[in-house]
Amino acid sequence: MQLNQIKCGSCGHVNPPGTQLCQSCGKMIDSDYDKNKIKDLMRYDGSAVRSKVRSKSVFDKVWIFFTSVKVGVSIILIIAIAAAIGTIFPQEYFIPIGVDAGEYYQENYGSLGYLYYSLGFHNLYSSWWFLILNGMLAFSIIAASIDRGVPLFKSLHKQRVKKHDSFFRRQRLYLAEDGAADTGALIGAFRKKRYKVKQDGGNYLLEKGRLSRYGPYINHTGLIILLFGSMLRFFPGMYVDELVHINEGETEELPTTNGQYYVKNEAFTLDTYDENDNEVFEQALDSNTQVISNFQTDITFYENNSADIVGAPSDLEKVEDYSIRVNHPYRFGNYELYQSSYDNSQLKSMTFRLEDADGNTVGENFTVSLRNPEENFEVSDDVSVNMRAYSPDFLEIAENGTLVSATPVPRNPAFVFEVADGAESELSLLQIMNSTDITEGNDYSIRFVSAEEHMASVLTLKKDMTIPFIATGFIIFLIGLFTGSYINHRRIWIRSEDGLMLAAHTNKNYFGMKREINEVLRSNGLGKVEDKLDDEDKDIDKE
Amino acid sequence: MKGRTRNILRVSIIITIALLIGITVWFNLTSGTKAVEVGDEAVDFRLTTLDGQEVQLSELTEDKGVILNFWGTWCKPCREEMPDMNAIYSEGHEDYEIVAVNVAENAQQIQQFISGLDADLEFTIALDQSRSVTEAYNIGPLPTTIAVNREGVVVKKQEYQLTPEDISLFISEATE
Numbered sequence: 001m002q003l004n005q006i007k008c009g010s011c012g013h014v015n016p017p018g019t020q021l022c023q024s025c026g027k028m029i030d031s032d033y034d035k036n037k038i039k040d041l042m043r044y045d046g047s048a049v050r051s052k053v054r055s056k057s058v059f060d061k062v063w064i065f066f067t068s069v070k071v072g073v074s075i076i077l078i079i080a081i082a083a084a085i086g087t088i089f090p091q092e093y094f095i096p097i098g099v100d101a102g103e104y105y106q107e108n109y110g111s112l113g114y115l116y117y118s119l120g121f122h123n124l125y126s127s128w129w130f131l132i133l134n135g136m137l138a139f140s141i142i143a144a145s146i147d148r149g150v151p152l153f154k155s156l157h158k159q160r161v162k163k164h165d166s167f168f169r170r171q172r173l174y175l176a177e178d179g180a181a182d183t184g185a186l187i188g189a190f191r192k193k194r195y196k197v198k199q200d201g202g203n204y205l206l207e208k209g210r211l212s213r214y215g216p217y218i219n220h221t222g223l224i225i226l227l228f229g230s231m232l233r234f235f236p237g238m239y240v241d242e243l244v245h246i247n248e249g250e251t252e253e254l255p256t257t258n259g260q261y262y263v264k265n266e267a268f269t270l271d272t273y274d275e276n277d278n279e280v281f282e283q284a285l286d287s288n289t290q291v292i293s294n295f296q297t298d299i300t301f302y303e304n305n306s307a308d309i310v311g312a313p314s315d316l317e318k319v320e321d322y323s324i325r326v327n328h329p330y331r332f333g334n335y336e337l338y339q340s341s342y343d344n345s346q347l348k349s350m351t352f353r354l355e356d357a358d359g360n361t362v363g364e365n366f367t368v369s370l371r372n373p374e375e376n377f378e379v380s381d382d383v384s385v386n387m388r389a390y391s392p393d394f395l396e397i398a399e400n401g402t403l404v405s406a407t408p409v410p411r412n413p414a415f416v417f418e419v420a421d422g423a424e425s426e427l428s429l430l431q432i433m434n435s436t437d438i439t440e441g442n443d444y445s446i447r448f449v450s451a452e453e454h455m456a457s458v459l460t461l462k463k464d465m466t467i468p469f470i471a472t473g474f475i476i477f478l479i480g481l482f483t484g485s486y487i488n489h490r491r492i493w494i495r496s497e498d499g500l501m502l503a504a505h506t507n508k509n510y511f512g513m514k515r516e517i518n519e520v521l522r523s524n525g526l527g528k529v530e531d532k533l534d535d536e537d538k539d540i541d542k543e
Numbered sequence: 544m545k546g547r548t549r550n551i552l553r554v555s556i557i558i559t560i561a562l563l564i565g566i567t568v569w570f571n572l573t574s575g576t577k578a579v580e581v582g583d584e585a586v587d588f589r590l591t592t593l594d595g596q597e598v599q600l601s602e603l604t605e606d607k608g609v610i611l612n613f614w615g616t617w618c619k620p621c622r623e624e625m626p627d628m629n630a631i632y633s634e635g636h637e638d639y640e641i642v643a644v645n646v647a648e649n650a651q652q653i654q655q656f657i658s659g660l661d662a663d664l665e666f667t668i669a670l671d672q673s674r675s676v677t678e679a680y681n682i683g684p685l686p687t688t689i690a691v692n693r694e695g696v697v698v699k700k701q702e703y704q705l706t707p708e709d710i711s712l713f714i715s716e717a718t719e
Contacts, residue, residue, distance in 0.1 A: 253675060
């Protein structure tokens with residue numbers, strides 16, 4: 001068989017003989033790719049690619065469909081394109097929390113956005129069709145690996161030592177010497193190069209680095225474990241990623257733990273770099289923004305002894321205290337509690353002062369807690385203020401005179417205060433910075449002084465039982481990549497019957513192999529191997 | 544012989560992968576939408592009431608049907624259906640109980656709301672300050688009303704304001 005250089009039909013790059021995919025553009029060079037694989041390149045000498053053998057049942061048809069490299073590559077392409085489309089608009093976890101996703105995409109990105117939402121691109125990695133695509137990829141990898149790996153194993157496992165003359169001549173590295181040679185010494189020298197030797201009469205097969213051929217299959221095994229790990233994320237209890245919002249001084253149940261664990265936010269600390277005493281970050285600090293040096297939540301971790309009934313008053317038992325900082329999570333069981341951010345947007349309390357008709361402040365200021373307001377405030381010895389009504393998010397005054405709230409969140413608090421000084425009492429309605437007399441001719445007025453916000457720490461509760469799978473998958477993937485890339489599978493056939501005949505084959509790096517063989521040959525007083533490619537190069541040079 | 548091993552291998556791999564994909568998609572589609580539906584077993588809970596007592600669902604369902612009404616004082620339809628529920632409940636409630644589960648409000652807000660009504664509320668008002676019951680039932684909009692029969696099974700659910708007729712329907716479903 002002729003060993004011709006192959007010119008790529010697409011890009012014109014000239015490839016070495018036997019190339020199936022162009023070195024330059026990666027296109028398939030000839031349509032007889034699969035046939036060549038069997039006949040020419042000895043990948044599967046003595047064994048046929050399984051899917052080419054027979055096709056009978058539906059299962060066989062499905063199997064054969066997925067063993068196709070074209071199908072595999074198409075699936076990868078579709079996944080890549082889908083992932084790319086998934087970056088056009090933000091994913092759902094980047095849009096504001098609590099907003100209806102469908103409306104959000106419609107409002108912000110128009111009907112294209114709505115289509116994006118409807119097709120599940122807003123939550124790409126967990127959309128059903130993306131999962132199915134990944135499953136198909138896994139199947140394609142498994143089917144293709146078995147279909148090619150098993151025949152490969154068989155053909156390498158039961159290699160014949162004795163080869164025909166034409167086989168020798170067909171190899172790229174070839175040497176024929178007349179006259180007797182010291183075969184024993186020659187074989188011994190190759191043995192020192194860590195070749196494994198098989199003998200059949202005067203025929204020898206020397207081989208090393210066979211593992212290289214299994215590189216892609218090791219690699220695929222890693223990928224399958226990786227895909228399996230990412231599949232496990234969807235199984236209940238395997239993966240948790242939840243935000244926990246805890247106001248300073250309050251205790252919250254941790255989600256997904258069935259009420260078993262509680263955390264109290266003892267104190268939240270936010271330290272900033274001092275602009276004056278740090279030269280290292282001078283440039284960053286000059287930009288007039290505060291640079292935070294530390295977020296820290298001091299927590300007390302509790303276990304609930306009455307977690308069996310929902311809603312029952314918790315019976316908390318303190319486990320321990322801990323300070324959660326960025327990258328220093330609190331760990332318990334399989335969970336980790338990370339410092340994520342903080343929130344000081346929620347109103348906690350409002351402070352007021354009482355003013356008489358002449359504008360003089362009466363008594364002391366009083367503070368109303370918005371979450372759980374008290375109702376009576378003794379401002380001075382003879383004057384008291386009673387909170388008669390409170391609405392966290394004032395909407396209107398109902399027919400029966402009560403205050404109506406639009407939501408339970410204190411966004412726009414309104415109060416009805418009664419001021420009593422023993423002799424008489426008067427009522428006034430107060431919204432932030434705005435007060436209306438209810439009773440006529442009021443003597444007193446209540447003025448807003450200040451408001452205090454809740455300092456809430458936002459923590460992320462994480463649990464990921466799939467990490468061991470993902471990590472193992474990656475390591476195996478890399479081992480496979482290394483094996484396939486850096487180990488060379490080298491085989492040398494030697495026949496010493498009438499004279500010496502030697503042929504050699506490797507799956508990569510012919511140059512290195514040629515050097516290795518020539519070194520051994522020279523030390524045994526033999527000539528160099530003939531590289532057919534070199535000859536052709538010379539021919540080309542001459543032309 | 545060889546062909547048989549191959550067939551078994553092929554069929555089992557195809558079936559395994561199809562099953563795994565199916566399970567994963569199913570988990571994915573069902574996660575987060577565990578809202579209580581008719582036919583489900585009602586999650587048992589124990590809450591403190593506005594009067595400082597304790598109420599437990601399983602104790603009530605031992606001999607009565609129970610209507611759970613999740614509400615808030617800031618929710619208009621909730622405010623409007625309360626007097627209707629109260630009127631029907633006051634006529635007699637030998638075979639059923641109403642538990643109005645207030646979602647995460649403080650006593651002051653609830654008292655303030657009740658004080659604005661013409662009549663005192665006769666039925667139990669339970670306080671779910673930590674929202675744990677609301678979350679266990681995966682309550683979406685307020686008001687949501689759920690009827691639980693004596694077997695502790697959810698028999699009716701409605702996610703909008705109840706008319707007096709609806710209330711009667713809920714009662715008959717819960718006591719059937």
